[in-house]
Amino acid sequence: MFHSAGRPPKVGVSSISIAREREAEEPSPAVSLTVRGLTVRFGGITALDDVSLAIEPGEVLGVIGPNGAGKTTLFNVICGFIAPQSGTLEWKGQVLTGVRTDRLARLGIARTLQGTGLFAGLTVLENVMVGAERFRRPAGFLPAMLGLPRSDRDERALAARARAALRELGCEELATRLPATLPYAVQKRIALARALVAEPELLLLDEPAGGLGAPELGELGARIRALRGSMAVMLVEHRMDLVMSVCDRVVVLDFGRVIAHGDPAHVGRDERVLEAYLGREAERGSPGDRPGAAR
Numbered sequence: 622m623f624h625s626a627g628r629p630p631k632v633g634v635s636s637i638s639i640a641r642e643r644e645a646e647e648p649s650p651a652v653s654l655t656v657r658g659l660t661v662r663f664g665g666i667t668a669l670d671d672v673s674l675a676i677e678p679g680e681v682l683g684v685i686g687p688n689g690a691g692k693t694t695l696f697n698v699i700c701g702f703i704a705p706q707s708g709t710l711e712w713k714g715q716v717l718t719g720v721r722t723d724r725l726a727r728l729g730i731a732r733t734l735q736g737t738g739l740f741a742g743l744t745v746l747e748n749v750m751v752g753a754e755r756f757r758r759p760a761g762f763l764p765a766m767l768g769l770p771r772s773d774r775d776e777r778a779l780a781a782r783a784r785a786a787l788r789e790l791g792c793e794e795l796a797t798r799l800p801a802t803l804p805y806a807v808q809k810r811i812a813l814a815r816a817l818v819a820e821p822e823l824l825l826l827d828e829p830a831g832g833l834g835a836p837e838l839g840e841l842g843a844r845i846r847a848l849r850g851s852m853a854v855m856l857v858e859h860r861m862d863l864v865m866s867v868c869d870r871v872v873v874l875d876f877g878r879v880i881a882h883g884d885p886a887h888v889g890r891d892e893r894v895l896e897a898y899l900g901r902e903a904e905r906g907s908p909g910d911r912p913g914a915a916r
C-alpha cells in the first residue's frame with residue numbers, strides 16, 4: 622500500500638450524495654482521487670487485492686500490468702460499473718459510496734473505454750453531445766411534466782460545445798458521420814472528444830492506444846501531454862512507449878496487486894515488473910501461490 626504526499630485532508634464526511642458533489646465543491650479543494658484497500662473477486666478470481674493508490678491534481682498516472690492484472694477492473698470500480706467487496710474511493714477528500722456511472726460527469730470525472738464505446742446509432746456529433754450532457758440546464762418542472770421537448774437553445778449550446786471538442790481533435794468535418802463508417806483510430810479520437818467535452822478534472826483512459834499505429838500513437842502522446850496540468854489523467858495502457866513518454870508516475874498491477882510504483886524510469890527497471898511482463902513463473906513458484914490466482 623502507498624499513499625502519495627499532498628493528498629488533501631479528509632473532511633470527515635463519510636457518505637455523500639453524488640448529485641450534491643458539484644454544489645459542495647465551492648471553494649474547490651484540490652482534485653484528487655484516493656483509492657484504499659480495493660478488493661474485487663469474481664467467483665474464485667481475485668481481480669483486485671487490497672489495491673491502494675492516489676491520483677494527484679494535474680498528473681498523468683499510468684496503470685500498467687500484464688493481461689488480466691486487474692487494470693480494467695480498477696477502472697470499472699472508479700467508474701461505478703463494479704462495486705468492490707471492500708475498500709473505499711475518496712474524491713476531493715470525500716468518500717464516494719455507490720458511484721453511479723451516469724453521475725460521474727457531474728463529479729468531474731470522464732472516461733474512455735477499452736474499445737471505443739461509441740453509440741453505433743448516433744452520429745459523431747450526437748455521440749459527443751452525450752458527453753456534454755452535464756452542461757444541460759435542468760428542465761423546469763412544468764415542461765418536464767408536460768413532456769415538452771428540450772429547448773432548442775439548450776440543444777444548440779450542447780451542439781456548439783460538441784463541435785468545439787471535435788474541432789480540437791481535428792474531427793469537426795466528421796460531425797454527421799456514423800462511427801462505423803470511420804477508421805478505428807478516428808473512432809478512438811471521437812471517444813476522447815466525448816470525454817473531453819465534459820471538461821473533466823479527472824480523465825480515465827482504458828487502453829486509448831489499443832489498435833493505433835505508430836503515427837497515431839505519437840499524436841495521442843502529444844495530446845495527453847498537453848492535458849497534463851489542466852486535469853488529472855489515469856492512463857491504463859499496455860503500450861510501454863506511450864506510458865514511458867507521458868506518465869509522471871506509474872503503478873504496476875500483477876494478479877490484482879500493486880507490485881511497483883514510482884516514476885516511469887524507476888518502474889521500468891524494477892525486477893518484479895520485468896518478471897511480471899516476462900512471465901518468469903518458474904522463479905516465482907507455481908501459479909497457485911500467486912496472489913489473485915484462481916483458488
Ligand SMILES: Nc1ncnc2c1ncn2[C@@H]1O[C@H](COP(=O)(O)OP(=O)(O)OP(=O)(O)O)[C@@H](O)[C@H]1O
Pocket residue numbers: 663666667668686687688689690691692693694695
Ligand atoms: N466480469 C468478470 N467476470 C469474471 N471474471 C472477470 C470479470 N472481469 C474480469 N475478470 C477477471 O479478473 C481478472 C482481471 O481482469 P481485468 O479485465 O481487470 O484485467 P486487465 O488488466 O484489464 O487485462 P487486459 O490487459 O487483458 O485488459 C482477470 O482474471 C479476468 O479474467
Ligand SMILES: [Mg+2]
Pocket residue numbers: 692693694735
Ligand atoms: Mg483491460
